[in-house]
Amino acid sequence: MSAPKVVRWGILATGGIAQTFTTDLLVDPATRGVHHVKHTVVAAASSSSAPRAQQFLKDVGAPAEAKAYGSYEELVKDPNIDIIYVATPHSHHYQNAMLCLEAGKNVLCEKAFTVNAAQARALVDKAREKNLFLMEAVWTRYFPLSIYVREQIKSGRIGPLHRVLADNSMALNPEENFKDGKHRMVNPDLAGGALLDLGIYSLTWVFQTLYHTQPETARQKPKVVAALKSYGATKAADETSTVVLSFPRPEELGGEAHAVATTSLRVATAPGGNHDTASIRIQGPKGEIQVFPPAFRPSRTRIILADGTVEEKNWEFPGPGKGSGWYNGFGGQKNAEGEGHGMFWEADEAATAFLEGRKEGKYEGLEESVVIMEVMDEVRRQGGLQYPEKIETTKFPTQL
Structure with missing residues (x-):
């Protein structure tokens, strides 16, 4: 080697x-x-x-x-x-x-x-x-969990996908935790709000299952209907956004497919850290694939087939291992000793x-990243959310 x-x-x-x-x-x-x-x-x-x-x-x-x-x-x-x-x-x-x-x-x-x-x-x-x-x-x-889910979809295990439900939400109590309005989650100068920070993961699950698994020549941009609730303290960021997406698809691939992607700073996908309810449900006529929260760092999947078969898998995060004295984590929380993030x-x-x-x-790919940004643009357009021109501009360089 x-x-x-x-x-x-x-x-x-x-x-x-x-x-x-x-x-x-x-x-x-x-x-x-x-x-x-x-x-x-x-x-x-x-x-x-x-x-x-x-x-x-x-x-x-x-x-x-x-x-x-x-x-x-x-x-x-x-x-x-x-x-x-x-x-x-x-x-x-x-x-x-x-x-x-x-x-x-x-x-x-x-x-x-x-x-x-x-x-x-x-x-x-x-x-x-x-x-x-x-x-x-x-x-x-x-x-590896995400790669596995996409492989299951492409294998036809649950049939052609017809619907995906994806939620990534956290009850962050923004008025209490972000009182001064300067935190990146609510600050308009930092493109604050649920959509770009949390909702990107809901859309990631929609796109990597319904869009990315199609042949590149068959992929078409979705139609978008959105509802956006502004964060009351500033009226300049979203606290909850919900997106309904309709993906055009050739009949031989199952025809039109639907998805709902939602996110919130006000309510949680898994209150109290209870991860027993799937945050992602990927559905076809032969069954569904469930992914358990948090949507951004999931470690458990379940496949439920129409014949009653249930398959559960737990996914580890490798690293230096126990006894290493090594730790990683995010947001003030540490993972188990030796466990990578x-x-x-x-x-x-x-x-x-x-x-x-x-x-x-x-x-x-870059094309897909752009399409997802186009979806978020449309969500903001329908919800009337604009950020300051200095962070929306394509002029370079611009002093921020």
């Missing part, structure tokens, strides 16, 4: 999601059965200061020689970086990712890809112009694509 090839990462931003991703990134890929690639971090940048970036590198266990930058402009000039992971709020994704692409850097950009579809299309055009790799970091798509799978795909010379991800 040949030695794994090393892919060199730069980390743009040093917040919570960057810390979780990078901590996962630096776990030996062999712990999850990946032997062709290894990851290293050669640089990180904080927009506030180089010392902040230096502390970040220390916290995640990056190599001692990794460089700390006090600006994103310095980071993108580093010649030793193969791929930059963009980990800023989605309000800033367009400006930050465009900065990287203009500098000739390959990009893995956090979800939601951008604020609107026009920005997403502009990034895709720039990546293609520069012949660079670009991928939206929808980590859930790269889970699951962000390394998307990193493996990005690195593999880079090494193979591919310019987009295997399980969500």
Whole structure:
């Protein structure tokens, strides 16, 4: 077996999601059965200061020689970086990712890809112009669990899909937890609201099951009917959004298929952390596939067939293992000792694509990322939700 090839990462931003991703990134890929690639971090940048970036590198266990930058402009000039992971709020994704692409850097950009579809299309055009790799970091798509679900669908196990119900909601008590209105979940200057932060996962499950599993030549954009409730404290973000999607489909593939994708900051998919009710239901005439919450990091599936057969599977998150003293997590919560968070799978795909010379991800191409942004544009249009022009614009550079 040949030695794994090393892919060199730069980390743009040093917040919570960057810390979780990078901590996962630096776990030996062999712990999850990946032997062709290894990851290293050669640089990180904080927009506030180089010392902040230096502390970040220390916290995640990056190599001692990794460089700390006090600006994103310095980071993108580093010649030793193969791929930059963009980990800023989605309000800033367009400006930050465009900065990287203009500098000739390959990009893995956090979800939601951008604020609107026009920005997403502009990034895709720039990546293609520069012949660079670009991928939206929808980590859930790269889970072995998700790959399994898509394989079950494509095998015809439950027949042609006719309906998908997807919910990703959290009772966050926003008036109490986000009193000053500056938190990214409710702040319009950060494209706040349920849709772009949480609803992207509901739409991810709809698209990766009803859209991505179709032959590329057969895929058609869905029709969209949406209801959006504004967050009362600001009237400038959504607290609940519900989307009904109708996917045109050839009759030989089952004809028109429907989906409901919903999200909320007010109520929870799984109150009290009770994960016994499926958050995703994928239905065909021969049965259904259930995925249990949280939708963004699920670990259990159930298949129920029309003949009464029930198959349940539990999915582990590999890592250094018990006794390692190693921990990861997100939002102040830690996973079990030695258990990875699951962000390394998307990193493996990005690195593999880079090494193979591919310019987009295997399980969500750029065209699909743009279509999903178009759906979210339409949800906001029907709900009357607009963000400040400075974060909606495609003008680059724009000071945020």
